[in-house]
Amino acid sequence: MNVTLAFLAVILAIAGWWLSRQRLFSKPWLEVGHAHDQRPLDRPTIPPAKIGLGVFLAVVAALFSLFISAYFMRMASTDWWSTPMPRILWLNTAILGLGSLLLHTARVTAEHHRDEASRTALIAALATGLAFLVGQVLAWRELTDAGFLLADNPANSFFYMISGMHGLHILGGLFALARVILKTRAGPMDEKAVLSITLCATYWHFMLAVWLVLFALFSGWANDFVELCRQLLT
Amino acid sequence: MVDIRHGTGEQIGPAEVEDVELYHPHSWWTRYVFSQDAKIIAVQYASTAIAIGMVALVLSWLMRLQLGFPGAFAFIDAERYYQFITMHGMIMVIYLLTALFLGGFGNYLIPLMLGARDMVFPYANMLSYWLYLLAVLVLVASFFAPGGPTGAGWTLYPPQAVLSGTPGGKDWGIILMLSSLILFVIGFTMGGLNYVVTVLQGRTRGMTLMRMPLTVWGIFTATVMALLAFPALFVACVMMLFDRVLGTSFFMPAIVEMGEQLQHGGGSPILFQHLFWFFGHPEVYIVALPAFGIVSDLISTHARKNIFGYRMMVWAIVIIGALSFIVWAHHMYVSGMNPYFGFFFATTTLIIAVPTAIKVYNWVLTLWRGDIHLTLPMLFALAFIVTFVNGGLTGLFLGNVVVDVPLSDTMFVVAHFHMVMGVAPILVIFGAIYHWYPKITGRMLNEAMGQLHFWVTFVGAYLIFFPMHYLGLIGMPRRYYEMGETAFVPASAHTLNEFITIMALIVGAAQIVFLFNLIWSIRHGREAGGNPWRATTLEWQTPETPPRHGNWGKELPIVYRWPYDYSVPGAAEDFIPQTQPGTTSHAPEGAS
Numbered sequence: 001m002n003v004t005l006a007f008l009a010v011i012l013a014i015a016g017w018w019l020s021r022q023r024l025f026s027k028p029w030l031e032v033g034h035a036h037d038q039r040p041l042d043r044p045t046i047p048p049a050k051i052g053l054g055v056f057l058a059v060v061a062a063l064f065s066l067f068i069s070a071y072f073m074r075m076a077s078t079d080w081w082s083t084p085m086p087r088i089l090w091l092n093t094a095i096l097g098l099g100s101l102l103l104h105t106a107r108v109t110a111e112h113h114r115d116e117a118s119r120t121a122l123i124a125a126l127a128t129g130l131a132f133l134v135g136q137v138l139a140w141r142e143l144t145d146a147g148f149l150l151a152d153n154p155a156n157s158f159f160y161m162i163s164g165m166h167g168l169h170i171l172g173g174l175f176a177l178a179r180v181i182l183k184t185r186a187g188p189m190d191e192k193a194v195l196s197i198t199l200c201a202t203y204w205h206f207m208l209a210v211w212l213v214l215f216a217l218f219s220g221w222a223n224d225f226v227e228l229c230r231q232l233l234t
Numbered sequence: 235m236v237d238i239r240h241g242t243g244e245q246i247g248p249a250e251v252e253d254v255e256l257y258h259p260h261s262w263w264t265r266y267v268f269s270q271d272a273k274i275i276a277v278q279y280a281s282t283a284i285a286i287g288m289v290a291l292v293l294s295w296l297m298r299l300q301l302g303f304p305g306a307f308a309f310i311d312a313e314r315y316y317q318f319i320t321m322h323g324m325i326m327v328i329y330l331l332t333a334l335f336l337g338g339f340g341n342y343l344i345p346l347m348l349g350a351r352d353m354v355f356p357y358a359n360m361l362s363y364w365l366y367l368l369a370v371l372v373l374v375a376s377f378f379a380p381g382g383p384t385g386a387g388w389t390l391y392p393p394q395a396v397l398s399g400t401p402g403g404k405d406w407g408i409i410l411m412l413s414s415l416i417l418f419v420i421g422f423t424m425g426g427l428n429y430v431v432t433v434l435q436g437r438t439r440g441m442t443l444m445r446m447p448l449t450v451w452g453i454f455t456a457t458v459m460a461l462l463a464f465p466a467l468f469v470a471c472v473m474m475l476f477d478r479v480l481g482t483s484f485f486m487p488a489i490v491e492m493g494e495q496l497q498h499g500g501g502s503p504i505l506f507q508h509l510f511w512f513f514g515h516p517e518v519y520i521v522a523l524p525a526f527g528i529v530s531d532l533i534s535t536h537a538r539k540n541i542f543g544y545r546m547m548v549w550a551i552v553i554i555g556a557l558s559f560i561v562w563a564h565h566m567y568v569s570g571m572n573p574y575f576g577f578f579f580a581t582t583t584l585i586i587a588v589p590t591a592i593k594v595y596n597w598v599l600t601l602w603r604g605d606i607h608l609t610l611p612m613l614f615a616l617a618f619i620v621t622f623v624n625g626g627l628t629g630l631f632l633g634n635v636v637v638d639v640p641l642s643d644t645m646f647v648v649a650h651f652h653m654v655m656g657v658a659p660i661l662v663i664f665g666a667i668y669h670w671y672p673k674i675t676g677r678m679l680n681e682a683m684g685q686l687h688f689w690v691t692f693v694g695a696y697l698i699f700f701p702m703h704y705l706g707l708i709g710m711p712r713r714y715y716e717m718g719e720t721a722f723v724p725a726s727a728h729t730l731n732e733f734i735t736i737m738a739l740i741v742g743a744a745q746i747v748f749l750f751n752l753i754w755s756i757r758h759g760r761e762a763g764g765n766p767w768r769a770t771t772l773e774w775q776t777p778e779t780p781p782r783h784g785n786w787g788k789e790l791p792i793v794y795r796w797p798y799d800y801s802v803p804g805a806a807e808d809f810i811p812q813t814q815p816g817t818t819s820h821a822p823e824g825a826s
Contacts (some may be wrong), residue, residue: 001508004466008559024548028444028796029540033815037440048354052427055461059423063465070469070505075483079500080257150480150735154500157482180558182747 003072007065011058044052053199057206064210067165068217071158072226083155085219086142092135093215096170099128100208103201110189110197118189122181122197125204131172136167159218166211173203250516252700259783268364270356271783272341272428275363277674279337282363283330286370288749290325291742293318304716312715313401316385319713322375323388324411327517328418329370329657336422336460337366339666340429340453342674346773347450349438349791351784353428362428365421382404387713389514392485392506396478398475398492405733408478413469422460429457438772440793444548445812447771447797448541451548452527453708456520463516470509477501508559509571511562518655519558522814523551525662526593529615531797532595532665535769536612537604538808540798541594545582550589567638569746576635583633587626594623605801605808610684614665617660617692625654628703643713646706649699657695663749664691672754672766677759683751685742695742700728770809771797 026036075078106121140160148156177200184193216222237472259265269275295317300310310318335570341359345352353359376383385401386394386408398404402411433446433454446454473484485506486498534541541547563579597619606612628650632638641647664687671679706712709722717723764772777787791813799810 001512004512005560008462012556015458019552022443024441024444024545026444026545028442028544029798032795034440034792034794037442046435048431051434052431053356055427055430056423059427059461059465062462063468066466066469066509070473070509073508074502075506077502079483087548149604151482151497154483157476157484161476161482203238214502 001069001073003069003183004062004065007061007176008159011062022049023096034123041044049195049199052191053202055096057203060206060210063165064162064214067162071162074154074158075223076218078152080147080154082161082220083143083148083153085215086139088135088139089215090144091212092132092139095128095135095209099125099132100201100204102128103197107197109192110194113189115189118188119181119184122177125200126174126177126181128168129177133170133174134168139163140180162214163218166207166214169207169210173200173207176200176203236753253384254537260691262599265783268360270352270360272345272353272356272359273674273781273783273785274374275359276338276341278333278363279341279366279401280339282367282370282557283334283338284749286325286374287330287334288745289374290322290330291671291745293322293325295739295742297322298735298738300715302732306310313382313385315715316387317383317401317407319384319392320387320411321383325373326656327388327521328415329373329686330518331461331521331655331663332422333366333817334663335521335659336429336453336457337363337425339449339524339670340425340457342670342681343449343773344429344432345436346454346673346776346781346785347432347587347771348436348441348446349772349786349793351786351790354431354436355424355428359423359428362421362425365417365424366725369414369417369421371406372410372417376402376407376410376414377460379406379410381407384411386406386411389508392474392477392501392503393487393489393498396474397489409475411480412475414705415471416475418467419464419471422464426457430461430618438790438793441772444545444560445793445796447527448530448544448547448551449524449527451551452523452530452602455524455551458515458522459555459558460520463513463520466509466513470513473509474506483667485702504566504569507566508562511565512559514565515562518559519554521655521659523555526551528547528666529618529662530593530597531771532611532615532662532669533600534798534800535669535767536615537601537606538800539600539604540800541596542599542602543592544796544798546592547596550592554586557582557589564633564638567635568642573635576811580633580635584630587630590626594619597608610679610681610688611665611669611767613692614668617688618661618665619812621653621661621695625650625652625658629654641706641818643711644706645702645710645712648712649706652699652702657699661692664688667752669767670773671755672762672779673707673773673776674780675756675759676762677755677757677760678762678766681749687748687751690744690747691741694737694744697737698741701734707729768807770799770811772812775811775813 053077102125106118106125109115109121110118117139133194140163141158143159150157150160180193180196181199183196211224216225259269259271264270266274269278296307296310297315300315339351373383379402381402382405383402384390384395384407386403390408390411393401394400396403396406406623422722433450473482476482477484477486478717481497482717483498483501485503485643486496486501487503488499489496530541530547561579561582563575564583567576567579579646601616604712621630628646632641632647632650668679669685671677688707705727708724710717710727733825762779764776764779767774772791773781775791776785792815793812794815795810797812799805801808802810
């Protein structure tokens with residue numbers, strides 16, 4: 001559970017930092033009136049959807065950190081041998097990174113009111129997302145053809161399960177992205193459209209980061225890294 | 235002490251919110267069934283939770299009948315008994331308590347208490363309810379599936395949960411159970427995002443965090459915890475589903491069953507326990523923190539006195555929330571863990587008692603020299619304090635490894651957690667329903683039926699669970715279908731068991747009175763008016779009762795003060811609503 005506890009420590013630090021700015025030491029029973037509400041008078045500066053996505057990503061991060069914790073704990077048993085990583089995963093990683101880059105472009109172009117460029121980038125990003133999923137399925141096929149079946153070994157089981165869970169999250173992201181594309185199809189990109197695209201981009205960057213961690217984990221580098229940390233500590 | 239800092243911004247105008255953002259229902263279906271209004275969703279959540287809770291109540295009757303009168307009812311065989319236990323536990327903890335506190339009270343109270351028109355993501359909020367309903371239906375379906383529901387115990391420990399010796403282990407029971415939990419977690423996450431972001435972004439002008447009623451603080455902190463803890467349940471369920479359906483070996487060690495070697499091997503049942511309790515212990519506080527918050531508000535309102543140590547109460551809620559994530563392994567003392575880990579977890583467990591005790595002191599000090607009105611909500615709140623202290627004290631016993639090991643498998647544990655996590659939060663739920671029912675329906679609940687309900691429930695619960703501590707101390711094991719001829723259990727223990735069973739039947743019957751009262755009072759209750767308890771918080775200041783869609787009229791309320799201005803010296807009345815500006819009603823010394 002070390003990974004999960006480390007993740008919790010990060011969350012706790014963020015929560016503590018936020019709470020420390022909320023005047024928790026004030027004496028509300030002595031204060032009457034308005035002077036103590038320090039929020040700006042006009043609309044909130046950060047749209048709720050952004051905060052909502054942030055909280056959601058924290059939940060997703062908790063989910064994957066728990067999977068990773070389970071992975072490390074199960075790894076300690078003797079019947080574990082690592083799954084070889086199909087080459088195509090490198091290509092998939094590159095495709096996912098490209099999708100992230102395209103969404104970033106879509107956001108920047110939309111902010112500069114170059115609507116057509118933004119729309120093109122969005123559709124291209126959708127295509128890369130689909131390509132990534134196809135690539136993941138191909139990787140699974142390659143593994144099963146080579147005889148690494150789901151139930152043969154815990155390493156295989158974890159690989160299929162966690163990469164499948166990541167794929168489901170990408171699939172959900174693709175639905176949201178498709179919705180944004182449909183909504184921004186006509187008319188100029190307004191503030192709302194830019195917000196939607198920004199949210200998609202944030203989600204994509206995050207899922208890319210999760211995938212990089214997972215890829216490192218499956219390839220065994222994360223293991224070396226943990227080993228290094230352990231040696232440094234002792 | 236005399237330093238009252240008056241705001242300079244009294245001239246600030248109200249926040250006018252453009253109407254376009256609010257979703258408008260167009261038909262009966264979208265208004266009452268597929269509604270996106272948090273108040274309707276709250277009632278839907280609460281009704282579903284109470285309905286499934288009644289199923290769990292009947293299951294507990296059946297269990298008690300077997301324990302009190304072993305063999306008298308032929309249809310309760312050992313398999314069925316374990317299925318009843320499992321479903322009773324799971325329903326009560328997750329589908330009733332969690333759903334009712336967060337989905338029910340959270341949805342109703344957060345927007346109203348914070349002066350918002352609705353939750354920030356109403357559509358996700360609606361989906362949250364429908365996923366919850368689906369989860370409940372899947373759960374209920376397992377009663378009718380071949381082989382019946384799972385009988386693995388509410389903790390669903392592998393490997394037994396998926397083996398053929400356990401009811402539902404090789405049938406549909408365990409699959410439906412795990413699927414239902416997965417659906418519940420997904421649905422809850424959608425609702426939880428709403429509760430958190432509404433608290434962060436939906437507060438009206440003047441409603442700083444330190445002016446939020448403690449109810450909102452409790453629900454908010456519990457939701458944050460739930461969002462972080464439920465993924466552990468999700469992960470555990472997904473992995474067990476893989477083990478059961480696809481033949482993987484995450485949790486399954488090598489097993490010989492009926493002389494046959496199963497294809498599993500090498501898995502770690504302890505891994506499941508870690509994941510499960512990483513969710514399971516915060517879950518206790520996910521239920522307790524909203525209860526703490528609600529009870530603080532009930533006591534303050536009905537004792538006409540400001541809550542003692544508001545700041546301390548807020549800090550305690552936050553500290554309990556943080557600490558509860560590092561105590562999970564105290565449920566695993568008997569799993570063969572390293573004694574040093576046991577020492578660590580025993581220490582953290584006992585430390586949690588400190589902020590919890592602070593809260594109890596503050597409740598008692600709020601009552602001290604208060605103008606106590608023994609209304610129904612107050613009766614339930616007082617009963618909660620007593621019960622919670624009782625259950626908490628036996629928790630200190632069990633938190634110590636050396637005491638826990640001999641008691642772990644006895645009825646003492648059953649008595650402990652039913653007191654602290656069963657009876658105590660449910661008393662708060664009752665109190666809260668009696669308190670807010672007038673706002674939800676516009677009518678009061680019937681007082682006579684309420685008194686009957688309270689006294690039978692309160693006294694009856696003690697008659698059920700107090701003797702159970704004794705049974706545990708003399709060594710009567712929990713989880714057993716029947717005792718048979720056991721030398722160390724005296725005959726008097728059997729008589730006691732019969733007594734407990736009869737009390738359980740009576741207490742259960744009292745809940746039917748309560749349900750009848752809920753339905754009867756919708757039409758026949760006394761008209762309540764907008765603010766029957768003369769309370770300060772925002773939900774009692776709505777222009778209409780019950781509040782309409784959008785909660786407030788044209789303008790959102792503005793908050794000028796904290797929510798506990800009761801019996802302020804020199805004030806015209808013994809409460810000052812949060813929306814009342816100015817300082818005229820304050821005495822110069824303002825000693826609140």
